Amino acid sequence: MSKSNTISPRETAASRNFGTMLKELDWRRYVIYLGFVVVFLFFAILLRDQGFLSPNNLLNIFRQTATITVMAVGMTYVIACAEIDLSVGSVAGLSSVCTAMALSQWGLVPGILAGLAVGLVVGSVNGALVSLLGIPSFLVTLGMLGIAVGVAQWITASAPQPILNDTFNMLFGSGNFGPVPGLIVWSAIFVAIGAVVLNRTRFGRQVLATGGNRNAAEFTGINTKRIKFQVLLISGMAASVAGMLYAGRLQSGRFQWGAGDELSAIAAVILGGTSLFGGFGSVIGTLFGALLIGLINNGLILAGLDSSQQQVVRGAIIILAVALARKK
Amino acid sequence: MNTSDNVVEMHSISKGFNGVSVLKDVSFDVRKGEVHALAGGNGAGKSTLMKILQGVYQADEGEILIGGQPVAIKSIQDAKAAGIGMVFQEFSLVPSLTVAQNIFLASEPLSAGGLIDDRAAVRRAKEIFADMEVNVDPRAEVSRLGTAYWQLTEIAKALSQDAQVLIMDEPTASLARHESEALFELIDRLKQRGISIIYISHRMDEVYRLADRITILRDGRRLLTDALTDVTPGQIVEGIVGKKIEGQMAYRARDHVAHDGPPLLEVHGLNAGRRVRDVSFALRPGEILGLAGLMGSGRTELARVLFGIDRLDSGEVLIRGKKTNLASPQQAIDAGVALIPEDRRAQGLILDHSVRDNLLLPLLGQLRRGPLLDSAKGKELSSSLIKKFAVKVAHPHRPVRLLSGGNQQKVVIAKWLGTDPDILILDEPTAGVDIGTKSEILDMIRELANAGKAVIVISSEYPELLAVSDRVLVLKDGTVIRDIPRSDIADEEYLQLAVQGV
Ligand SMILES: Nc1ncnc2c1ncn2[C@@H]1O[C@H](COP(=O)(O)OP(=O)(O)OP(=O)(O)O)[C@@H](O)[C@H]1O
Ligand SMILES: [Mg+2]
Numbered sequence A: 001m002s003k004s005n006t007i008s009p010r011e012t013a014a015s016r017n018f019g020t021m022l023k024e025l026d027w028r029r030y031v032i033y034l035g036f037v038v039v040f041l042f043f044a045i046l047l048r049d050q051g052f053l054s055p056n057n058l059l060n061i062f063r064q065t066a067t068i069t070v071m072a073v074g075m076t077y078v079i080a081c082a083e084i085d086l087s088v089g090s091v092a093g094l095s096s097v098c099t100a101m102a103l104s105q106w107g108l109v110p111g112i113l114a115g116l117a118v119g120l121v122v123g124s125v126n127g128a129l130v131s132l133l134g135i136p137s138f139l140v141t142l143g144m145l146g147i148a149v150g151v152a153q154w155i156t157a158s159a160p161q162p163i164l165n166d167t168f169n170m171l172f173g174s175g176n177f178g179p180v181p182g183l184i185v186w187s188a189i190f191v192a193i194g195a196v197v198l199n200r201t202r203f204g205r206q207v208l209a210t211g212g213n214r215n216a217a218e219f220t221g222i223n224t225k226r227i228k229f230q231v232l233l234i235s236g237m238a239a240s241v242a243g244m245l246y247a248g249r250l251q252s253g254r255f256q257w258g259a260g261d262e263l264s265a266i267a268a269v270i271l272g273g274t275s276l277f278g279g280f281g282s283v284i285g286t287l288f289g290a291l292l293i294g295l296i297n298n299g300l301i302l303a304g305l306d307s308s309q310q311q312v313v314r315g316a317i318i319i320l321a322v323a324l325a326r327k328k
Numbered sequence B: 001m002n003t004s005d006n007v008v009e010m011h012s013i014s015k016g017f018n019g020v021s022v023l024k025d026v027s028f029d030v031r032k033g034e035v036h037a038l039a040g041g042n043g044a045g046k047s048t049l050m051k052i053l054q055g056v057y058q059a060d061e062g063e064i065l066i067g068g069q070p071v072a073i074k075s076i077q078d079a080k081a082a083g084i085g086m087v088f089q090e091f092s093l094v095p096s097l098t099v100a101q102n103i104f105l106a107s108e109p110l111s112a113g114g115l116i117d118d119r120a121a122v123r124r125a126k127e128i129f130a131d132m133e134v135n136v137d138p139r140a141e142v143s144r145l146g147t148a149y150w151q152l153t154e155i156a157k158a159l160s161q162d163a164q165v166l167i168m169d170e171p172t173a174s175l176a177r178h179e180s181e182a183l184f185e186l187i188d189r190l191k192q193r194g195i196s197i198i199y200i201s202h203r204m205d206e207v208y209r210l211a212d213r214i215t216i217l218r219d220g221r222r223l224l225t226d227a228l229t230d231v232t233p234g235q236i237v238e239g240i241v242g243k244k245i246e247g248q249m250a251y252r253a254r255d256h257v258a259h260d261g262p263p264l265l266e267v268h269g270l271n272a273g274r275r276v277r278d279v280s281f282a283l284r285p286g287e288i289l290g291l292a293g294l295m296g297s298g299r300t301e302l303a304r305v306l307f308g309i310d311r312l313d314s315g316e317v318l319i320r321g322k323k324t325n326l327a328s329p330q331q332a333i334d335a336g337v338a339l340i341p342e343d344r345r346a347q348g349l350i351l352d353h354s355v356r357d358n359l360l361l362p363l364l365g366q367l368r369r370g371p372l373l374d375s376a377k378g379k380e381l382s383s384s385l386i387k388k389f390a391v392k393v394a395h396p397h398r399p400v401r402l403l404s405g406g407n408q409q410k411v412v413i414a415k416w417l418g419t420d421p422d423i424l425i426l427d428e429p430t431a432g433v434d435i436g437t438k439s440e441i442l443d444m445i446r447e448l449a450n451a452g453k454a455v456i457v458i459s460s461e462y463p464e465l466l467a468v469s470d471r472v473l474v475l476k477d478g479t480v481i482r483d484i485p486r487s488d489i490a491d492e493e494y495l496q497l498a499v500q501g502v
Helices: A018-024 A027-046 A055-080 A088-106 A108-131 A137-156 A166-174 A182-200 A202-212 A214-219 A224-250 A261-271 A283-302 A307-325 B046-053 B076-081 B099-103 B118-132 B147-160 B177-192 B204-210 B233-241 B299-306 B329-334 B344-348 B355-367 B375-388 B405-417 B435-450 B462-468 B492-499
Strands: B006-017 B020-031 B035-040 B061-066 B069-071 B084-087 B165-169 B196-200 B213-218 B221-227 B265-272 B276-283 B288-292 B314-319 B337-340 B423-427 B454-458 B471-476 B479-485
Touching: A027 A283, A055 A088, A055 A182, A055 A202, A055 A224, A055 A261, A055 A283, A088 A108, A088 A137, A088 A224, A088 A261, A108 A137, A108 A166, A108 A224, A137 A224, A166 A182, A166 A224, A182 A202, A182 A224, A182 A283, A202 A214, A202 A224, A214 A224, A261 A283, A261 A307, A283 A307, B006 B046, B020 B035, B020 B046, B020 B196, B020 B213, B035 B046, B035 B204, B035 B233, B046 B165, B046 B196, B076 B084, B084 B147, B099 B118, B099 B147, B118 B147, B118 B177, B147 B165, B147 B177, B177 B196, B177 B204, B196 B204, B204 B233, B213 B233, B233 B435, B265 B299, B276 B299, B276 B314, B276 B479, B288 B299, B288 B435, B288 B462, B288 B492, B299 B337, B299 B423, B299 B454, B329 B337, B337 B405, B344 B405, B355 B375, B355 B405, B375 B405, B405 B423, B405 B435, B435 B454, B435 B462, B454 B462, B462 B492, B471 B492, B479 B492
Parallel strands: B020 B221, B035 B196, B035 B213, B084 B165, B165 B196, B288 B454, B288 B471, B337 B423, B423 B454
Antiparallel strands: B006 B020, B006 B061, B061 B069, B213 B221, B265 B276, B265 B314, B471 B479
């Protein structure tokens, strides 16, 4: 009914003038950029004496959000496809552990491969259960969250696994590439590839189509089962890379790394304007969503709030932002 | 047999679902550049036959020839490759993508680097629309466009894939009059370009306006295929319905309107949103009030306010002389109002729930036994409704989604009449129903009114409106511009002029 439209098909396109375009501009999808600027300015003024604007602090914000950003890029695909992946945080933990163990046993390359293998296996299992058996991704990945944490804790007997391989630590998070911190390079790579693939490739278009109207996609000849499998695989792989970034930055593998990150990643994606109902996705928005969360965390710490207060404020800000960005 | 100019031939197609046979030994062919109408009652198997041609279903038996060559159509891609395009009865576009993105979905033009070239897509979409001689902005997001544009986009999508045969399944069901006319002109142009069109419709005037030949299906069998010049309208109707029906569209004067007592429903100076402005009218027991107007004239919006879906900004509604607050559909139902909504898929039914559950949804209050629902009584009640409204359904416990379009509409009507309302509002009650069912529904409306109920009928089909209404309110831009007793309306043309505000 809201779609009823009285213009005849022959009406000229010229009637799509600037005014209607402005009215049609879906500002809700861009609210993240506004929110980011507002929060940034707010902290910049409020916390100018606490060194909020110092280059070091700003770099820190980027560095601390890198792992969330990487996971959230994968999550953008999943959510744009109208699915969800709750297992990313614990997959990161498991990957950090496996990488650390393989690294100390067999060396650098096997270590990296072990981490990626975690993402490959978990992502494929998630994807297969969702697309082939038709189990809702919410349930599959909720189960997988428990399994991955459990396995990580089990194989390490809950002990941290130190990483002494400097090359690995330098590559994954502790070092710089030239003047730029490695973590920033990693997020930049993920965001750049993620954005191009989602917006400019057939695969990305098919993800959006599957999320927007699965029947239509199916009738257009898109294999929507395969697409669902692939987005969950991508998310698993991204999470395993995030786990290795934890391992490299903190120079150890631990099952707790990444715990609870699924919520931050989902929040970043939704804040970034990707529709929870599928069909829309913006990787750049996701980046800003993740940065906004990092900004808030950082600002609250500088403002001297203790961690319980931080949680309350963070939760409230996220609800507020999502409420503003929600579908009409 | 000269088959050289047959682009499509389907031989002896049979198809069943779960042991229920739906198509029996049906043969069907389409010539180059013709419009071939496919007619038949609800559930006759028209959509199923076309879905087989389109690769959505596979036939259990039979053979398909395209351009004289036998082909196996196992998927939608196969059908597309064979040059068959479909404008789906249920639209198949992705609302969150733009028109151009939808047209080239899964076959996007790529740039040298292997990335999608959206600009080329827009350019090519423009060319296709220019060829179709219609004006659609390829960059517009589909969810923001009206249904007429959705359809044009679907047609463009099929043409972009070099479709030689276009299947249109009830394409005008959700179009306004002038939009339909634009579509017909487009069909004429496509025909001239040598494109064949299979046209499914329940509206006889459209079939006569467009088709060269007609095939009638009844209960899954082919009854006849003939040139339209060789069959009379009477024969077609009889073929579809299985019996003669006469005068279904004729107005029969009724004098059941209770003129003395107080009106059942009174509306004074109603304002709501932008589409309902200062509407006043009264409705008496036994009266059928037709609402006429163009799309966007506020008819549906008025119905929504009366059913408590949209809030009124000012004005008052009196039911049985008492001022009534209609803040929610529940309050409206309690006051004896029922609305049969225009879009059965979106508003009328829970498609994945069973026929029975859908029927019983508004009746749950009557089915309580202690804290539980009385399922035996529910079964009984739903079977009696199915029987009473002649819903063609093999298994009432299976999803309503599996019913044919017309039978779904019957379920919606049955569902609401089960609540025994005093004031019944029907918004496009015969959209997608066959001629036989249509006359049944019109009879039903008359009977309800004869039993003392008040009925409001919204319809874009003037003959239908004129067949039942005792009085017609003409709406324009949300206001009542005319209030005409049926006896003052000489013919369809008179009403049409009134609607246009002349
Ligand atoms: N997937 C399915 N599973 C089971 N039954 C089905 C399925 N699809 C269609 N049917 C049944 O097949 C019969 C024919 O349906 P179809 O949709 O082809 O009818 P139709 O001629 O298009 O009717 P309408 O004019 O109402 O659209 C109906 O009785 C319907 O219930
Ligand atoms: Mg049909």
